[in-house]
Amino acid sequence: MRTKLFESYKIMNKYTRIFRNLARWRGSALPCKCEVFGLGNKTYEHYNEVAIYVDHRLEQLGATRVFELGLGDDDANIEDDFITWKDKFWPAVCDFFGIEGAGEDVSIRQYKLTEHVDALPEKVYTGEIARLHSYKNQRSPYDAKNPYLAPVKVNRELHGPTSERSCMHIEFDIEGSTMRYEAGDHLAVYPVNNSELVNKIGEVCQVDLDTVITLTNTDEESTKKHPFPCPCSYRTALTHYLDITSNPRTHVLKELAEYCSDQADKDKLKLMASTTPEGKALYQQWITQENRNIVHILEDIPSLKPPLDHLCELLPRLQCRYYSISSSPKLHPTTIHITAVVVEYKTPTGRINRGVTTTWLKEKHPSDPPCLVPIFVRKSQFRLPTRPATPVIMVGPGTGLAPFRGFIQERDIARKEGKEVGDTILYFGCRRRHEDYLYKEELEEFEKNGTLKLHTAFSREQAQKEYVTHLLENNKEEIWSVIGEKNGHIYICGDARNMARDVHNILVKVVMERGKMTEMEATAFIKKMDTQKRYSSDVWS
């Protein structure tokens, strides 16, 4: 989702700049004429509230709205929302400023290419995120611009031999790094693209990937001089800086269409980039459902031969991936653990698509010299209550268990230190106990020593599917005791957005039944728990 938002920001920035220039040309300051397009997601409670507020407030302050407020929904297709809105927005702008539109969109290159024939190797980026040589001279503090190269200390399989999938337990060594973390934080990992995919792009574009280049913004006022750290080789750009595996956006297809030597191919790409119903349907089927990335498009449209520098300008930046940290610094001060499922699936075209980060991490094992992974810690709001005596319920099926492993380790330490520790209740679910029961021995040990109350659901072990939500429905008494009577906390974590909604609905039911409240009162009760940080979810999709 973040990638998508980032891309839309990029598109918006481009138009905002044109708009700003137009406003200047008319001799007026931007605040007098305004336009707002919001980037939101309907699954969130406050859908596009900032955009709605800004639009309203600008009007209150006397600004003239050039065109109606646009709202993008990332839960559906945010780019589609944007281009549909933009198609009407531009004529309105032209109308408003009394200028004539050029009709067809003209494609203007944003960056100018320079090839370096004799670049000094020490001046060339080799994958650093911001500072040249930052991977050779590591300096804290470590963050998104300055990740730490952490050695992989452990990488072991958590699934049983009968599982078709793979889930990794990875430990990164942070000793001597000055990096700090807390249970519940996220670990960001910067991945590296698969070299076969990178080489394929080089072959199709018939370019020597070791050519060192710089792409420089033609807009001298722009704060962003280069689309990624330059100078670097095409290979570095495609390996470290550019996203070559997600579905390209329609604006990319539109620009690529110009490089098809076959008219039918050109028309197809243009149609997919258009806002017509046939174009949208074709994009949905050929790109989204059949899950084609840029490499697949180049393979399936052989007449398409884009110049590599333009392709590098069009592709979005490769983003870091986040993982819930599955350890506690109290037990593991010098290592950070993550629990990651390897992404691999077959697409309708028969191709095997592999997740960039998890596939790359799968090959990283303890070795000498060590495998190094660029990481940084992102602080989160997902925290245990400050008083260990407060009871907690944790709902974490699958890899949703990750942050709770850290929580349980912390409560176990507190108990062993003789502190009063409230109930620590975990709801864990998976397919089968011998297949994908993560950290089975550890959890059972915590249960045996009295730290943990464990509820497990194995969805495929009986005819009737059983999930954690079924267990929750059967344990209303215990839930009410924790959240209604003892002022406890409840946490939900996992990769299923629906699960979080289902848990919320069950909680409302529990509060209605046991707390004798109406639906409205029960919803308000849960909402209050949320504002008091007693109801937290860490959910990804």
Ligand code: FAD
């Ligand atoms: P990518 O290259 O990003 O590919 C993943 C994409 O492939 C998906 O977004 C989807 O578009 C597509 N895809 C995947 N499966 C299919 C399919 N069957 N059919 C069609 N398309 C498919 N992950 C964990 O494993 N453990 C965690 O603890 C964890 N914590 C997270 C915490 C947060 C806050 C967030 C935002 C995410 C978390 N994730 C976690 C998810 C993680 O960040 C990555 O998204 C995941 O590991 C995949 O990354 P990748 O680079 O391997 O795959």
